Amino acid sequence: MIRKTVSGVTEALVDIKDNMTFMLGGFGLCGIPENAIAELVKSNVKGLTCISNNAGVDNFGLGLLLQKKQIKKMISSYVGENDEFERQMLSGELDVELIPQGTLAERCRAAQGGFPAIYTPAGYGTEVAEGKETREFDGKMYVLEHAFKADFAFVKAWKGDEAGNLIFKGTARNFNPCMCGAAKITVAEVEELVPAGTLNPDHVHVPGIFVQRIFQGKNYEKRIEQRTVRKKQ
Amino acid sequence: MLDKNGIAKRIAKELQNGYFVNLGIGIPTLVANYIPQGIEVEFQSENGVLGMGPFPFEGEEDADIINAGKQTITTMPGASFFDSAMSFGMIRGQHVDLTILGAMEVSEKGDIANWKIPGKMVKGMGGAMDLVASAENIIVAMMHTNKAGESKLLKKCSLPLTGVGCVKKVVTNLAFLEVTDEGFKLIERAPGVSVEEIKNATEGNLIIEGDIPEMILD
Numbered sequence: 001m002i003r004k005t006v007s008g009v010t011e012a013l014v015d016i017k018d019n020m021t022f023m024l025g026g027f028g029l030c031g032i033p034e035n036a037i038a039e040l041v042k043s044n045v046k047g048l049t050c051i052s053n054n055a056g057v058d059n060f061g062l063g064l065l066l067q068k069k070q071i072k073k074m075i076s077s078y079v080g081e082n083d084e085f086e087r088q089m090l091s092g093e094l095d096v097e098l099i100p101q102g103t104l105a106e107r108c109r110a111a112q113g114g115f116p117a118i119y120t121p122a123g124y125g126t127e128v129a130e131g132k133e134t135r136e137f138d139g140k141m142y143v144l145e146h147a148f149k150a151d152f153a154f155v156k157a158w159k160g161d162e163a164g165n166l167i168f169k170g171t172a173r174n175f176n177p178c179m180c181g182a183a184k185i186t187v188a189e190v191e192e193l194v195p196a197g198t199l200n201p202d203h204v205h206v207p208g209i210f211v212q213r214i215f216q217g218k219n220y221e222k223r224i225e226q227r228t229v230r231k232k233q
Numbered sequence: 234m235l236d237k238n239g240i241a242k243r244i245a246k247e248l249q250n251g252y253f254v255n256l257g258i259g260i261p262t263l264v265a266n267y268i269p270q271g272i273e274v275e276f277q278s279e280n281g282v283l284g285m286g287p288f289p290f291e292g293e294e295d296a297d298i299i300n301a302g303k304q305t306i307t308t309m310p311g312a313s314f315f316d317s318a319m320s321f322g323m324i325r326g327q328h329v330d331l332t333i334l335g336a337m338e339v340s341e342k343g344d345i346a347n348w349k350i351p352g353k354m355v356k357g358m359g360g361a362m363d364l365v366a367s368a369e370n371i372i373v374a375m376m377h378t379n380k381a382g383e384s385k386l387l388k389k390c391s392l393p394l395t396g397v398g399c400v401k402k403v404v405t406n407l408a409f410l411e412v413t414d415e416g417f418k419l420i421e422r423a424p425g426v427s428v429e430e431i432k433n434a435t436e437g438n439l440i441i442e443g444d445i446p447e448m449i450l451d
Contacts, residue, residue: 027280027317028303030296053317080356081303089355098355101279102321102363109318121325121366125344125397128362158297170297170314171281177316205316222296225303228288 001196004164004188004214009039012187012213016040016152019047019072023108023153023179024062028054028081028225031172032061035189035217036154040065049073051148053104053175055085060223069093075148077101081225099128103145105175110147111182112210117146150183156217157206160190161199164208173205181210189217235406235423235448240374242267242450243421244333244404247372248274255279255324255364257334258302260374264333275309277329279360281320284312301360321360325367332368334361336375336400338390341416341437343400345373346392358395365396377405377434384436386410386417407431409448416440421448 006012013036016022022040026032037056040048041064048071055074056063065071066084073095079085088094099107100122110118119142123129133144155176158169166188168176180186193216208214235243241263248254248264252274256262265287268274276285278300285300286307294305323329338346345365348358365371378384386403403410408431409421416438419431422445432439 027301028299030280030299030303076357078357078359086355096355098357100358100362100366101317101360102325105317105321120363122363123358124366126362126394128358168314168316170295171278171299172297173314173316174281175317178318224294224296224299224305226299226305227294228304228306229291229294230288232290 001163002208003162004208004211005162005193006213006215008215009035009189009217012036012215013039013043016043016045018045020045020151021049021149022051023148023150023183024050024052025155025174025176025179026052026054026061027171027174029057029061029223031156031168031174031176032056033154033156033189034220036187037061037064040070041068044068044070046070047072049075051075051104051108051150053077053101055079055082057081057225058084060221066094073097075099075104077104105178107145107148108175108178108182111149112178112180115147117144119143120145148182151185153179153183153186155179155186155188157188157190159192159194159199160188160214161194161208162196162214164188164211164214165199165204166190166206166211167199167203168205177206180206185212186210187212188214190214191217191220234426238263239423239450240404240406243409243448244372244374245269247402248272248331252330253277253283253328254331254333255329257361259335261333261335262302277323279320279324279364281315281317282306282308282312283315284309286312321363324360324363327367327369329368331370331372332364333372333374334364336373336385338385338387338392339373339375339400339403340387340390341412343398343412344390345395345400346390347395349393351393361395365399368399371400372402372404373400374404377407384434386435386437388437407434413440418442419445421446423448424450
């Protein structure tokens with residue numbers, strides 16, 4: 001067994017530097033690497049390019065990095081719910097590349113799986129396809145989209161083991177598995193870190209080969225963006 | 234004239250047994266409340282769940298189980314969770330039978346604009362571009378005119394496009410229309426709405442053939 005465990009978030013992020021490109025898992029605030037984000041805020045690294053489906057909210061998630069102006073460029077599919085983001089984008093302080101959500105996932109997966117690029121129908125005929133190669137297959141038009149290149153992927157899972165194997169819970173899975181192994185170094189934080197041999201290999205969602213560092217995270221807030229409920233009869 | 238729930242109710246009549254359906258945010262979400270009796274459908278949410286159920290009971294909400302609108306949800310028996318790449322594989326691979334989404338503008342060619350107002354609103358396209366580029370069957374749910382009273386069914390969209398030539402049907406507060414090679418074909422009128430009113434509210438080419446029936450909602 002090849003051990004991937006590190007002592008905690010500080011050791012896991014020891015070699016992050018200014019101007020790096022990071023992938024961050026999560027959909028809205030669901031399944032985001034809360035510990036890694038807190039450490040990035042603390043470390044004060046700047047000039048970052050962040051690949052993440054969303055940009056957090058004003059006072060949580062990637063919004064915390066935006067507040068401190070640590071992010072130079074965001075690559076996302078949906079960035080509502082964040083006033084500071086909107087302000088920085090409209091003022092030109094922040095460079096923003098908006099791309100279709102499925103394209104974002106597939107550009108991660110291409111990087112993970114050794115494809116330099118993929119063809120997708122998403123965005124054909126729109127401004128997303130401007131300047132990109134397009135091609136017809138069986139009478140339908142597709143856009144060439146390149147695999148991402150990133151220095152670190154920060155992902156969050158529910159359970160993990162010493163070998164870096166990961167299991168996710170509910171819709172907190174989202175982009176996290178696609179980003180594992182898609183960057184030079186993948187750092188996984190988990191709610192529960194267990195000894196190797198504890199997880200049933202049949203139940204593993206992401207094999208440890210895609211994860212370089214794993215640690216048990218602390219103090220998860222798991223904020224809910226839209227608390228929608230119904231009354232008990 | 235229909236309200237938002239009326240639009241959802243009419244669209245729900247387009248559901249067929251065994252359909253996998255993706256519902257967009259806004260009016261489309263309401264369609265889940267009007268599934269016709271005797272029909273089984275499963276709702277997909279692109280953040281990674283198939284078999285989405287109603288909102289949880291108070292106190293049972295789980296931060297790890299949400300829909301694409303970031304709302305807390307529950308799952309139905311037979312539900313599954315998956316990652317974003319697989320989720321969009323379902324969509325691009327046309328395993329999802331029907332997509333229902335809102336729009337700011339639709340053109341007579343079936344183009345749709347719903348993600349950006351330059352200089353004003355830039356929230357991003359989310360999954361909308363993947364959905365409209367891939368789905369075989371797309372129904373748009375929207376008001377016939379904007380707040381200024383201008384038609385949203387146009388010859389050509391003025392806003393940045395989300396997809397080209399993809400919309401098949403449009404249900405508005407005034408009418409049910411199909412997008413054909415010649416333009417918007419009027420299929421049904423909303424209750425109490427005249428053909429004349431629909432004509433006046435439609436900028437794109439409107440095709441009216443014979444008597445146009447009024448919608449039956451129940």
